[in-house]
Structures are given as C-alpha cells and as structure tokens.
Amino acid sequence: xxxxxxxxxxxxxxxxxxxxxxxxxxxxxxxxxxxxxxxxxxxxxxxxxxxxxxxxxxxxxxxxxxxxxxxxxxxxxxxxxxxxxxxxxxxxxxxxxxxxxxxxxxxxxxxxxxxxxxxxxxxxxxxxxxxxxxxxxxxxxxxxxxxxxxxxxxxxxxxxxxxxxxxxxxxxxxxxxxxxxxxxxxxxxxxxxxxxxxxxxxxxxxxxxxxxxxxxxxxxxxxxxxxxxxxxxxxxxxxxxxxxxxxxxxxxxxxxxxxxxxxxxxxxxxxxxxxxxxxxxxxxxxxxxxxxxxxxxxxxxxxxxxxxxxxxxxxxxxxxxxxxxxxxxxxxxxxxxxxxxxxxxxxxxxxxxxxxxxxxxxxxxxxxxxxxxxxxxxxxxxxxxxxxxxxxxxxxxxxxxxxxxxxxxxxxxxxxx
Numbered sequence: 555x556x557x558x559x560x561x562x563x564x565x566x567x568x569x570x571x572x573x574x575x576x577x578x579x580x581x582x583x584x585x586x587x588x589x590x591x592x593x594x595x596x597x598x599x600x601x602x603x604x605x606x607x608x609x610x611x612x613x614x615x616x617x618x619x620x621x622x623x624x625x626x627x628x629x630x631x632x633x634x635x636x637x638x639x640x641x642x643x644x645x646x647x648x649x650x651x652x653x654x655x656x657x658x659x660x661x662x663x664x665x666x667x668x669x670x671x672x673x674x675x676x677x678x679x680x681x682x683x684x685x686x687x688x689x690x691x692x693x694x695x696x697x698x699x700x701x702x703x704x705x706x707x708x709x710x711x712x713x714x715x716x717x718x719x720x721x722x723x724x725x726x727x728x729x730x731x732x733x734x735x736x737x738x739x740x741x742x743x744x745x746x747x748x749x750x751x752x753x754x755x756x757x758x759x760x761x762x763x764x765x766x767x768x769x770x771x772x773x774x775x776x777x778x779x780x781x782x783x784x785x786x787x788x789x790x791x792x793x794x795x796x797x798x799x800x801x802x803x804x805x806x807x808x809x810x811x812x813x814x815x816x817x818x819x820x821x822x823x824x825x826x827x828x829x830x831x832x833x834x835x836x837x838x839x840x841x842x843x844x845x846x847x848x849x850x851x852x853x854x855x856x857x858x859x860x861x862x863x864x865x866x867x868x869x870x871x872x873x874x875x876x877x878x879x880x881x882x883x884x885x886x887x888x889x890x891x892x893x894x895x896x897x898x899x900x901x902x903x904x905x906x907x908x909x910x911x912x913x914x915x916x917x918x919x920x921x922x923x924x925x926x927x928x929x930x931x932x933x934x935x936x937x938x939x940x941x942x943x944x945x946x947x948x949x950x951x952x953x954x955x956x957x958x959x960x961x962x963x964x965x966x967x968x969x970x971x
Contacts (some may be wrong), residue, residue: 560683561963565878565956566674575672575955576947578602580594580650582664586639589695592617595637595667599692602671606678608690611713615705620714621690622940623678627968628686628871632717633958634896634906635664635670636696645941661938662725662916665945667692669723669954676959685967689714691899695717699744699856702898711902720899721868721961722955726887728915729922729938730950733875733957734887735912737868741861742791742819743826744893748855749774749814749837752848758806768801770844771812774837775799778816781832792829793819793891819891821860858893859901874964875957887913892938910961915955916945 557565578598587595596612596619603621604610611620619637644651644658652658659665674690691710695701711717726732751774753767775796786792794816801812816833820826834852840852876884890913900909917935925934936942 557960560969561874561878562869562958563683564676564680564924564959564963567679568672568952571672571675572948572952575668575951577627578671579664579668579951582667583648583659584650585654586652586654586659586664588641588657589638589698589700590616592694594694596694597668597797599637605676608674608678614713615701615708617692618701618705621674622714623674623679623688624692624786625687626685626967626970628684629965630687630689630715631965632689632691632720632899632961633670633673633962634691634693634722634899636693636701637667637814637962638663638677638695638697638701639800640939642939642941644739646944648944658941660940660943661697662943663696663943665725665916665950665954666723668951668960671952672955673958673962675960676955677962681970683969684963685970687715688962688966689717694841694962695713695969696895699858699895701894706902716903717907719965720896720907721871721958721965722896722911723914723957724894724911725916725945725950725954727917727935728887728913728930729917729919730915730946731879731919731953732883732885732908732915733872733879733912733953734885734914735863735868735872735910736886736888736890737865739821739860739889740749740863740911741894741897742793742821742889742891743860744858745818745826746797746855746857747816747818747833749816750811750851751814751837751841752811752846752850753809753844755810756808760872761808764808765845765847766808767810767812768808770840770846771799771801771814772839773844774814777836777840778833781836785828785832786825790825791821791889791891792825793817794829795945796831814854819893821889834951837915858895859897861894861909861911863910864908867910871910871961871964872912875960878956879953895958899931912957914950914957916950918946
C-alpha cells in the first residue's frame with residue numbers, strides 16, 4: 555500500500571524545511587530547561603507556531619503552549635509533545651551539547667517539540683488537503699508528572715475544545731527509522747516516594763551512643779530488592795528502584811536522618827497496591843529493627859497512571875504510518891516500563907478519548923545491530939535519562955515529523971469542499 559494523495563501532498567513539503575528543523579532541534583538541545591522553567595523553550599515554540607499561521611496561546615498550565623490550526627468543519631485532533639529537560643549533566647561531547655550546567659535534554663523532549671512544530675508547519679502549509687482542527691499541545695513538566703494535569707486544570711478543553719483523539723510519540727533507543735506501538739497497557743504506572751528515616755546522631759568513634767540512620771537506610775535498600783523477586787508473581791511486572799540516598803555531611807559524624815527516594819513501576823492496581831504496601835512495611839520494619847525512636851515519614855512525590863493505548867486507535871494510526879514509511883518498519887515493542895502522563899489527556903473526559911502513543915527510534919541502526927550481535931545492547935546503546943543519550947538528528951527527525959503528520963491526517967477530515 556502507498557500513502558494517500560493528500561498525505562503525500564502534505565509530506566511533500568518536508569524536504570524544504572528539514573534543515574531549519576534540524577537547527578531548531580540543536581538550539582533546543584543546547585538550551586534545556588527544567589519542569590515549569592521552560593520559559594525560553596515556550597517562547598521559541600510560540601514564535602515559530604505563530605509564524606506558521608497557528609493561533610497561539612502561551613502560559614497554559616504555567617509554561618505550556620497551545621497552537622491551534624483551524625481549517626473548517628471536521629474532527630479535532632490533539633498532537634502532544636513534552637518540552638522539559640532533566641537535572642542531568644550531559645556527557646555526549648556534541649557540538650550542540652547543553653550550555654546549562656547540570657541540565658540536559660536526556661529524554662528527547664527537544665526532539666518531540668521539534669517534530670510537533672514540523673508537523674504543524676506542514677499541515678499549515680497544505681490546508682487544501684485536510685479539514686478540521688489541530689491542537690498542538692506543548693506540555694511542560696512531564697518529568698515531574700504535573701504538566702498534563704496542570705494544562706487540564708487550566709481549562710485546556712474548555713478553552714480550546716475537546717479532541718476526538720489524542721496522538722503523541724516518544725523517541726527511544728530503537729533503530730532510527732522504526733516506529734513501535736503497543737495496544738492496551740503500553741507504559742507503566744509510576745509512583746515516586748520520599749522516605750525519611752530518623753536515627754540519633756553522634757560521634758563516628760562512638761556508634762554505641764547513636765542510632766545510625768545510614769545503616770538503617772542501607773539495610774532498607776537491600777531489603778526492598780526482595781519485593782519483586784519474592785512478593786510479586788512471575789507473570790506480573792513490577793520494578794522497584796532506589797534512585798537517591800542522602801545522609802550525613804562528613805566521615806566522622808553519624809547523622810540524625812537519612813532520605814531515600816524510591817520509584818515504583820507497575821501495570822495493574824493490584825500489583826501497585828501490593829508493592830507500595832511492601833515498601834511501607836519494609837521501611838517501618840527496618841526502622842523498628844534498628845531501634846529508631848521515631849517512625850519513618852513516607853511521602854508521595856508524584857504519580858503517573860498506566861498509559862492505556864486504545865486498540866482501534868493504534869490499528870488505525872499505525873496502518874496509516876505504515877503506508878507511508880513501510881509496514882516493515884512498524885513493530886510492537888510490548889509494554890514499556892517507562893511512564894508517561896500523556897494518558898491524562900485521554901482520561902480527562904467521560905467517555906475517555908481514544909489515545910495512540912508510540913515510540914520512534916533515535917539510535918544509529920548499524921550500532922544497534924552490532925550491539926545486539928555482541929550481546930551488549932544495554933551497555934553500548936544509551937537509553938533515555940542517560941548523560942550520553944543523543945538521538946541521531948536524521949533520520950530520526952524525518953521519521954518523527956512524518957509519523958506525527960501522517961497520524962494527524964489519518965484522523966482529520968478530507969479536503970475541504
């Protein structure tokens with residue numbers, strides 16, 4: 555099968571804008587901004603979207619941007635891209651590496667924003683080929699799970715209309731040029747917890763006069779590793795990670811407290827509840843075993859729901875994209891243990907809005923093949939959140955713009971009458 559005539563006509567403008575989009579990507583990558591601090595990023599997005607003829611509204615959900623393309627009667631399609639960066643020090647060595655110390659686009663949100671701007675530019679330049687409304691939603695603060703809910707709380711749908719479908723994509727360490735989508739529970743739920751464990755400080759030479767929270771925390775970290783291996787059935791999926799541990803200021807002082815930050819991933823409410831309960835039981839149990847005089851404090855930092863892709867939406871969207879890039883480049887990656895808050899845009903209404911969210915590759919295909927043959931993929935191919943994560947600009951950018959544009963056209967109306 556081949557792409558429809560309108561799709562081919564819209565995508566025909568891509569070659570002329572590739573270089574400009576690549577420059578934009580390098581600029582965004584060099585100037586990353588943390589969640590709800592995306593002021594420069596949002597301003598550049600708003601400026602460009604307005605130049606394409608979009609009706610632009612900045613400041614939605616604090617630092618989000620909504621760019622609307624109106625083109626007569628027809629469906630409303632929401633295209634979403636996240637725009638925030640991570641507190642990671644970049645180590646890629648790229649000439650366009652981050653210029654902000656300790657902040658990096660280590661998850662590819664700069665690529666997402668660039669692809670959405672590219673799609674809006676192509677759609678705006680070919681209005682004779684489609685009808686309806688496009689909501690370009692540039693969402694802040696995906697990494698802290700506050701951005702999607704913030705935009706919805708700021709009246710996203712009341713102000714701009716409720717969409718008929720929610721579409722989006724995420725760059726991943728797959729071979730560049732490939733697309734992956736999984737119907738049903740596609741991205742895991744995530745819960746982030748802050749745990750404060752309290753001891754009794756004192757001199758490092760007299761541990762017998764103290765209750766050492768460092769040892770307490772260390773024992774807790776080790777014991778938490780038994781939750782998945784000993785409390786979750788083999789057919790279920792869960793991940794428990796202690797991503798941060800802080801205690802003390804120097805070597806000869808036993809501190810008063812230690813702090814852990816724990817990340818939990820799951821696909822079902824039952825598994826999630828069991829893991830959270832196990833974490834709480836272990837944390838409190840280790841504190842009691844250590845003789846702590848104060849019970850630990852366990853606080854939820856943020857929470858992502860399971861991302862549930864609508865099966866019919868996945869089939870329709872992937873069929874359209876496959877017609878353009880070739881069905882051999884479409885795959886089912888299975889459930890991903892990463893998490894995403896894009897699902898809030900689909901579950902904010904009753905009934906829910908169909909959602910199709912997919913992965914697109916950003917890794918050098920030759921390097922991926924070599925690493926897979928050597929059995930070193932996990933070691934040699936940097937993943938999202940790594941300080942070495944650096945998608946190839948091409949063909950990643952072309953694939954991302956093509957996929958998002960084609961997906962939109964699969965849901966928009968035909969040529970205006």
